[in-house]
Amino acid sequence: MQFFKVKTVEETFALIDEKIEKIKSVENRAIEDAMGYILAEDVTARENVPGFDRSTVDGYAVRAEDTYGSSESMPGFLTVTGEVRMGEAASIPVGFGEAVYVPTGGMLPAGSDSVMMIEHCEEIAGLLNTYRQVAPGENVIREGEDIRIGELVLAEGTRLRPQEVGALASLGITHVNVYRKLKAGYLSSGDEIVPFETQDLAIGQIRDINYFTIAGLANDWGVDVVYGGIVPDDYEEFQRRAKELFDEVDCLILSGGSSVGAKDYTTDVIQSLGGPGVFVHGISVKPGKPTILAMADGKPVIGLPGHPASAMIIFRLFGERVLKRLKGETLRPKADRIFARITKNIPSAPGRSDYIRVSLFEKEGEWWAEPIIGKSGLITTLVKSDGIVEIVSEKEGIAQGEYVPVIATR
Structure with missing residues (x-):
């Protein structure tokens, strides 16, 4: 077969980034x-946030230097001249030796530079006893300290x-331009595949569960999925059904028929959908080597193992x-990975990336990963797993107790 020229994981990621356009x-x-949509434009601030100097605590606005030397054994004394009400401008300035009560989020009065928490002082008949000193800027957020006018707040x-x-709401932004929601199509293939609701299986038949796992993941990523059903191992029928679904969606996902067997028509069907066609057929990974990725008339097509x-x-x-x-989302490299210690030795073939299902547990303040050993056709390994350990192609396995990256699946 002219296809099935295996790519490394790194080569596959690079080709995806090169071929797939938003x-x-x-x-x-x-x-x-x-919520959940992808911004299609940069958002810059049209105003400062906050729009005024404000207190972060309930307390008294003061001049920090007036509190220097204050302690519980030798408190300082300030004259309380008024208070600031929530939602109103501070109208009473703070002068030398004075304090003004201000609630959390309230505007800082002119002349003050800090706020003393009510826990650290006591007002008695208009006289404020200060039991500790504060530094300039303590318990205060300055105007524009969070967001400054003209600043890039959110990137496309x-x-x-x-x-x-x-953050958008804090700037008074009510509408934004976003990329529309994607719609993917899913089609299962194989004479042995039957609808999941089939109660009495004949010998050799398998219920179609991949739709639920694949569609479930896509839904988690904010993509709607159209179920195209099950198609038998007949090229003409497969091609017709795939084309109908392909025309309806933004991305086509095919499950089964990605290896090199005589009845595996997936590659030919994908090639028939339009150019430039297949750019990955085979990835140096275990499990999942017979994987197909293609572009057809501007739409990605994914051929998954069965x-x-x-x-x-x-x-x-x-x-x-x-x-x-395809969604236009900025990729955050390996943002979904945590590090855990592996509970046992796992060998791996050099030159191939291995992905091992694991369960996670906490022991003495550390995460540990327990390998779930099982063949790729075993459904229970998915149910028991909390994540996937990645053994990169440069390694010849991992040793017990070694820290490993775990891709979370729960």
């Missing part, structure tokens, strides 16, 4: 409806989480990168 379609959404490609939406564990791991590693590139 969608062009942009929509304007209210920020309350933009940022996924809008609750904190990003909160075994459930292989399909899920490959989609987690490479499908996510494909979809994030």
Whole structure:
């Protein structure tokens, strides 16, 4: 077969970054409806946040130098001249030897440079006893200290989480331009595959569970999935059904038929969908070597292995990168990895990246990873696992007690 020229993991990631371009379609959404979407433009601040000097605690606005030398055994004394109310401007300035009560978030009065917490002082009949000294700027946020006017707040490609939406709201921004939501199509292939709801299996039949694992991951990444059903090992039928689904979606995902067997039509079907065609057929990984990645008329196509564990791991590693590139999302390298100590020796073939399912547990303040050994067709290994240990191609295995990167799957 002219295809099936194995690529390394690093080569595959580089090819994905090179071949996959973000969608062009942009929509304007209210920020309350933009959660999980990807920004299609930079957002710069139109005002300072906060818009005034404010207190971070309940206490008294003072001049720091007036508190120097104060202690519980020898308190200082200041005259309380008034208070600042929430939502109102501070109208009473602080002069030498004076203090003004200010609540958390309240405006700092003119003349003051710090706030003494109420826990560290006591007001008695208009006289404030100070039991400790404060430094200039203590318990105060200055105007524009959080965000300054003209500053880049969120860059194009940022996924809008609750904190990003909160930042937009703090600037009074009500609508933003985002890339529209992606729609992926999923199609299973194989004479042995039957609908998951089939109760009585004939000998050799397998329920289609990959749709649920793959679609579930895609949904977690903010991508809608259209189920194209199951297609038998017939080239004409496979090609027709794949083309119908391909025309409806932004990315086509095919499960099964990615190896080199006589009935594996996936490569030919993908090539028929449009150019430039397949750019990866085979990745030097275990599990999941027979993986196909392609571009057809501007749309990515992903051919996954049929075994459930292989399909899920490959989609987690490479499908996510494909979809994030297509969504326009800025990639954060290895942001989903934690480090844990491995509980036993694991050998690995040099020149191949291995991904081992593990369960995680905490012991003496450290995370440990317990390998879940099992073949790629075993579903229970997925259920028991909390993550995947990555053994890079340069290594010949990992030793017990060694710290290893774990890709979280829960």
